[in-house]
Amino acid sequence: MTPVVKGRNRKAAIGVSMGMNRRTLLLSAGALMVSGAACSAAGDEPESDANEARFAGSSWRRMTDAQWRERLSAPAYQVLRREGTERPGTSPLLEEHRAGAFVCAGCALPLFRSEWKYASGTGWPSFYQILAENHGTKTDHLIGYPRTEYHCARCLGHQGHVFNDGPRPTGLRYCNNGVALQFVPA
Ligand SMILES: [Zn+2]
DSSP states (O other), rough: OOOOOOOOOOOOHHHTTTTHHHHHHHHHHHHOOOTTOSBBOOOOTTTTHHHHHTTHHHGGGGGHHHHHHSSSOHHHHHHHHTTTOOOOOOGGGGOOOOOOOEEETOOOOOOOOGGGOOOSSSSSEEEEEEOOGGGEEEEEOOOSSSHHHHHHTTTOOOOEESSSSOOTTTOOOOEEEEGGEEEEEO
């Protein structure tokens, strides 16, 4: 089993406190990339802490691990609460093309609008934009190079990673585990 990484990694936030602007931060992150890595990580977002703080009093934050296990399916628990990754090509949401919202499968907080979804060809539901106020980010090194992890700002459930190789207009690719989302038709 992969060891669980707890706590929030604030490496990028250190860069901000040192007076680096966002562009410098992104360039620095790019320079650290190992040649041949599949994707480069997008920069950490300073508003992440504020988003998470907004939900600090939420009852979702008081859920115990046992309660999450009971509430979620085993695959959803592994992704949302253990930062697991679903097998690519397995999510029914890959074929979800109706208008509506994609919400956190942990606590139902809206994260994506259907118009931001696109076919990335990766086997994971992909979006070029996220509802900015409802997500948090951190940097992880789980596979040997820095990636920007993002999660629900309310229940802190892991959703996926964001990369800089997305389409216009943002150039971002939110690579999401389908099992961590639920679709709500408009
Ligand atoms: Zn949530």
